[in-house]
Amino acid sequence: MRSLPRILKALRRTAVQAVPTIIGIVILNFFLLRLTPGDAADVLAGEAGAATVETLAALKAKFGFDLPALQQLVAYLNNLAHFSLGVSPRYNQPVSDLIAARLPNTLSLMGLALGFALVIGITFGAVMASFVGRVPDKVLSVLSLLFYSIPSFWIGLMLIVLFSVKLGWLPSGGAESIGAGLTGWESILDRARHQVLPAISLALFYVAIYARLTRGDMLEVKAQDHVRTARAKGLSPFAVTRGHVLRNALIPVTTMAGIHLAGLMGGAVVVETVYSWPGLGRLAYEAVMGRDFNVLLGILLLSSLLVVVTNALIDILQAWLDPRIEVR
Template identity: 35%
Template sequence: MTSDTTTALPAGSGDDPAGGAPDARARSGAGTGLAKYLLNRVSGAIVSLLAVLFTAFFIFRILPGDPIQNLMTDMQSASPELERALRAEWGLDDPLHIQFWSYLTGTLSGDFGTSIQYQVPVLQLFADRVLPTVLLGGVALILSVLIGFSLGAKSAWLNGSKFDRRNVNIALIFFSAPTFWVAMIAIIIFSRELRLFPTGRMVSAHTPDRFWPQLLDIAHHMVLPTITLTAMIYAGYLLTMRASMLDEMGNDYITTARAKGLRDVVVRRRHAMRNALLPTTTLVFMAIGNVINGALVTEMIYTWPGLGYTFFQAIAVPDYPVLQGLFVIFASATVLANLAADILYWFIDPRARKT
């Protein structure tokens, strides 16, 4: 028979050994679930990174052209002896498996080799070209997120209206249009016809070498590339945000919030939009990876001196160390961004913990 004292003990007190067991089991289960989730995601990322390493070496060996012969066309004292010396210097006379092993060991140790075209270490070349890429991509990313999320949420809230149809149609056009086509249209209208913005490089040659004139000139040169890149990115955010908002608007908590007399703008921003942001997390992190990638086509068309334009220049040689290093950086940035998004999903979305 149980005593009154024992019966009166609160659940989970120090005198009841079994009282805290459910909470302990829940914490243990959550920890085990997180460990399995991280193991699956990290192992998948490692496999993807290994595939990137293998692909980066072999994919560029099938490009037409010989980098040494292309390099010697600009030399006045070219000779067979010089060609053999250059091939030996860059290890291009070794068997393919020896070249691959040298590339693999160097890449894993952080050494991407020396550029054939520029005669400088690849990492030094990357360091010189990464700032324009981050500047252009970062500004375009911020604008794309702000425009895409806000217009997508409002389009869903006004589903079926003229505002909704107009925004969806414009987004679909940009989402399906080739980047080079949008860039060429922007150049024809804003540069050739209206003569409002320059289309080449990052700074004009006649700009004084002072901080404010340089800053204003860079901003002037950034307008067209930023508009082009923003137009190509924001459409995906708008369409995804709109679809996510439409799913949320059918839930009971939206009806409850409206029944309380809250204004539509408050219900949309503080309730529906906050929950609708969850599915867009992966898109944002993927875009961060694309910022590092450098918007290859945009930089190529506008000759923006970033990593994307460097990649385009290296293809013409072909400059194997630069191409391999950039490919590894581009692809790894995307893989790691997706991994970060998956990990963040565990903490912000309870549905991920049930998978």
């Protein structure tokens, strides 16, 4: 109960900072996307193959692309004020419906990838710090370097070749087995099997970062006075590592995890394309190719909100991990 005022203070501070930040991000993204040559009307006219100048002009007028940029921005902000993300010219559907249909897939993939990266990365880092300079430390250091260096799309393709083509253990793409008609636990297990390879491909880069970060922080914490005091009291090495070393070393790791959340969304674009995963990353790629700026703006806005919420949760988690941290 004593931590409740600290949590409320963190939430209040986040809310005050979030509003101008989100508005600034929306305006900046809007003008940056408008610098891109072409728009959805040009793409639709090009795909039609026989569009006339009059047809193109009518398309631009229908979607408001013929208006000055400032008028388009005002119209977009007015939509946001009414809790609307506008309509997608390409799909002819509300952007909110498109995002809502893809969001659960991306969130589940990101959550699984981040959880995998944290668990494996922290475990690797703890082992490396416990056996510093010895064989486990050297082997895991080499693995971490490989995970960090290899592009995620190449890892994805190699995982497909190994586990889907050669071994046949896991599906190579999609979110579920099409036409299988599975229900209940069978459907859940089927979707979980489809998530394994994309989540691993997305997570391995971050596994390397968290492993190296945990190792360095644990070695630094081990040299501090309170750890020597805990050893002098007769605590077992495991108790010292778990209660005094690892807990303090997790603070920088949780900070980096919050920062990497936006990177996970960006990495999902590549991974979801490789695995034909129906999520926001693939939708963003399709929106870029189709110059569907309304969809892109909606995805970028959602990503910004996700980062803001995550940072608030990270502040609360850090205050719980170390009560000495003051929430300002």
